[in-house]
Amino acid sequence: MVGGTPPVARVLAAALCVVVALFMLVPLAVVVASSFSASEFLVFPPRGWSLRWYAEIFSSRAYVDAAWFSLRLATVVTLLSVALGAAAAIAITRHAVPGSEALTGFFLSPLVVPTILLGVGLLMASSRLAGGPGFWTLVAGHVVVTLPYVVRTVAAVLARADRSVEEAARTMGAPWWRRYWHVVLPQARPGIAAGAFFAFNVSFDEAVVALFLRAPGTETLPLLIYSKLEFSPDPSVAAAATLMILMTALLMVALDRAIGLEKVAA
Amino acid sequence: MAELRVDGLSKRFGAAVALDGVDLAIRDGAFVALLGPSGCGKTTFLRLLAGLEAPSAGTIRIGGVDVTRLPPERRGLGMMFQSYALFPHMTVAGNLRFPLRMRALGDRAAQEAKVREALRLVRLEGLEERHPRQLSGGQQQRVALARALVADPPVLLLDEPLSNLDAQLRKDMQVELMELHRKIGLTTILVTHDQDEALSLADFVVLMRAGRIEQAGPPREIYARPATAFAARFLGAANLVPVVVRGDLAEVEGAGHVPVEAAQDGPRQLVLRQEDLALRDATRAGEASLPARVVAIAFHGPGLRVVVEAGPHRLDVLAPPDLALRPGDAALLCWQPGKALLL
DSSP states (O other): OOOOOOHHHHHHHHHHHHHHHHHHHHHHHHHHHHHTTTTTOOSSSOSSSSSHHHHHHHHHHHHHHHHHHHHHHHHHHHHHHHHHHHHHHHHHHHOOOOTTHHHHHHHHHGTTTEEEEEEHHHHHHHHHHSSSSSSSHHHHHHHHHHHHHHHHHHHHHHHSSHHHHHHHHHHHTOOOOHHHIIIHHHHHHHHHHHHHHHHHHHHOOOOHHHHHHHHOOOEEEEEEEHHHHHHHHOOOHHHHHHHHHHHHHHHHHHHHHHOOOHHOOO | OOOEEEEEEEETTTEEEEEEEEEEEEEETEEEEEEOOOSSSSHHHHHHHHTOOOOSSSEEEEEEEOTTTOGGGGGGOEOOOOOOOTTTTOOOHHHHHHHHTTOOOHHHHHHHHHHHHHHTTTTTTOOOOOOOOGGGHHHHHHHHHHHTTOOOOOOOEEESSSTTSSSSHHHHHHHHHHHHHHHHEEEEEEESHHHHHHHHHHHHEEEEETTEEEEEEHHHHHHOOOSSSHHHHHHHHHHEEEEEEEEEEETTTTTEEOOSOOSSSSSEEEEEGGOEEEEEESSOOTEEEEEEEEEEEEEETTTEEEEETTTEEEEEEETTOOOOTTTTTTTEEOOOGGOOOEO
């Protein structure tokens, strides 16, 4: 290559990549390693190896209940935010909705508003309007947090899609609802899948809004891990976290198989 | 099949006028080319016919029925897009079945038969189960054409259908489009910026400029008798030389006098097509000529494109490949006065 990057800069860039990757991976490695510890205490490096903490969490009522609750919550949140977010993204990109740029900004705003602020606001609003914390209050709170991901991914895919495909369907006699079903939704599919992936993970992982909006006596998995860490830190916490990492990894593989990650990355 | 008629058709986008009061009648079964440079309004015209844009004024009639207010999904026309606009998530057969399903034309078996027939028409039998991304550009183009035809529309609209193909494929497809039109005799309207394509494909050419029809007529007529300097330049790659006519002589400023066919006296433009000009040492009987000097010679396959100067005027000449002149040489620029037009 003529006038390319000098070798020194390339070596430095590679080194920087390695450092950043390590920085991102070390916490994961520490957690995963600790989860296989035989010790009673959460220490690193682990002393002795065993699977006892996995057995422990699967036989623990608290863990199973919390995981089941988080799973139900994340599933409902994902379905709702995909339905609402995809509709909003289609409206913004496919119709000249008045002020669609301002709307886009508005839909993305929960990404930058501190979640603690959202939590307080949602708590106060729900106490006034919906009889206080509970499952559906928490769903509503999480949908606010996850909606931007869906709007963003679906709008990005639709903005790049060839508009003449929809026009072609029109000239072929397709009324609007059949155009949405046969053309727009298939075009939006990679964005919907990616948005659902983010929505599920964010909801499953979210602790701040959940702290404010959960009903008394219910625990989500992240909240349970947090309280365990605070009061009785043992390697079961690491085992639960490792299973969460595993679930995310499996979801990513599924997403890649279904639509290809390279379509989502853009 | 149907005739098509527009009256006073206009389209404004804000302050910009894309189409400015166009009147046009197209007979049943005609092959019409809307020709013009980019921004002349030809694509807007086509989109208005399809119903994809709403006109600011005027009416559109297809087969005697006023369709001006009808949305595209209820006009029943066939349209092929420049990008082909195939459904990427459907197979070739799925793409072709789509218009039949949307219009509920026939039962499943009848639809399958129509799909097979349309694929045979564009010579793509056997590719029913492929997806568009598995096809070459030329094959995609044929699928798009077949999809526009499959529901037997009364009018076929083609938006720059060949512009994404390479030169050889484009020539092949031109021939196929002509054959197809001869076979099924469908009223066809083609948008193109390529004058060669328009003249060779269509039996009626509509030359457009700045939202208006500059000139319309059969290809030979419009080529032989351009009505304006714009038409002469765009259709025939012609040279335009300012002259002053007195009787049957025209004075070419700074270059000499040449005989012309009878015309009114006064300042005019002499239209000289590249292929009507020759470079020789001496004139032949009845020829007009001007002394000229060769400026540049470019080889282009079947012949040479020679740029010459006659006085202050530059002209393009299409010369045979065995021309013995070099840049800087002097020669006589000759033509038959009957071939030259005066505007």
